[in-house]
Amino acid sequence: EAGVAQSPRYKIIEKRQSVAFWCNPISGHATLYWYQQILGQGPKLLIQFQNNGVVDDSQLPKDRFSAERLKGVDSTLKIQPAKLEDSAVYLCASSPGQGVTDTQYFGPGTRLTVL
Amino acid sequence: AQKITQTQPGMFVQEKEAVTLDCTYDTSDPSYGLFWYKQPSSGEMIFLIYQGSYDQQNATEGRYSLNFQKARKSANLVISASQLGDSAMYFCAMREVGDYKLSFGAGTTVTVRA
Numbered sequence: 001e002a003g004v005a006q007s008p009r010y011k012i013i014e015k016r017q018s019v020a021f022w023c024n025p026i027s028g029h030a031t032l033y034w035y036q037q038i039l040g041q042g043p044k045l046l047i048q049f050q051n052n053g054v055v056d057d058s059q060l061p062k063d064r065f066s067a068e069r070l071k072g073v074d075s076t077l078k079i080q081p082a083k084l085e086d087s088a089v090y091l092c093a094s095s096p097g098q099g100v101t102d103t104q105y106f107g108p109g110t111r112l113t114v115l
Numbered sequence: 116a117q118k119i120t121q122t123q124p125g126m127f128v129q130e131k132e133a134v135t136l137d138c139t140y141d142t143s144d145p146s147y148g149l150f151w152y153k154q155p156s157s158g159e160m161i162f163l164i165y166q167g168s169y170d171q172q173n174a175t176e177g178r179y180s181l182n183f184q185k186a187r188k189s190a191n192l193v194i195s196a197s198q199l200g201d202s203a204m205y206f207c208a209m210r211e212v213g214d215y216k217l218s219f220g221a222g223t224t225v226t227v228r229a
Contacts, residue, residue, distance in 0.1 A: 042206050042219025043160070056215055089158055098215045100148040101167060106160035
């Protein structure tokens, strides 16, 4: 079974530029998550989708970050304009559902550097 | 308040020995799940083991076992017979009923020495 796919793996941009990340979850997984992981810290949830609807985006900086999952499968996370503090690894995860026992499986992440 | 606390920033272990990684959690929810993930230098978060709050027995998965002490709110990960490939960052995480996200600890770096 294929795992969670993410692209690109690495991205370097100048501040104030825009950037987009793509994620394709495990087939059949209804729930998709985007996490931000700053160096030396645990991941922090940015947004969660159930199928194509947003469940939780309370920690998403909506003035600059946006995300969509239009057909309930793959998803795109965008930052516009980027700031220096956005330098982090962006992890996508998916799970069959959103119950307590549902394990989240993570992709390889996208390492973003903002100069 | 921190929901997950990992007090060991880094640990060294000799190859073939066992190592215990500490994790304490804070919740008033009776139903929750505890997870351990491994993150090698490549960056991917790899799921290792799961323990449910109502599980009577400690979870085991190959060389990984979870020492679950509910009254103390601790869920320590034990890695037996350490291998060089076990060198990585290890994260403890919790998910509560009604709170969809995983709350992660700060992680523990494990370095296995030959």
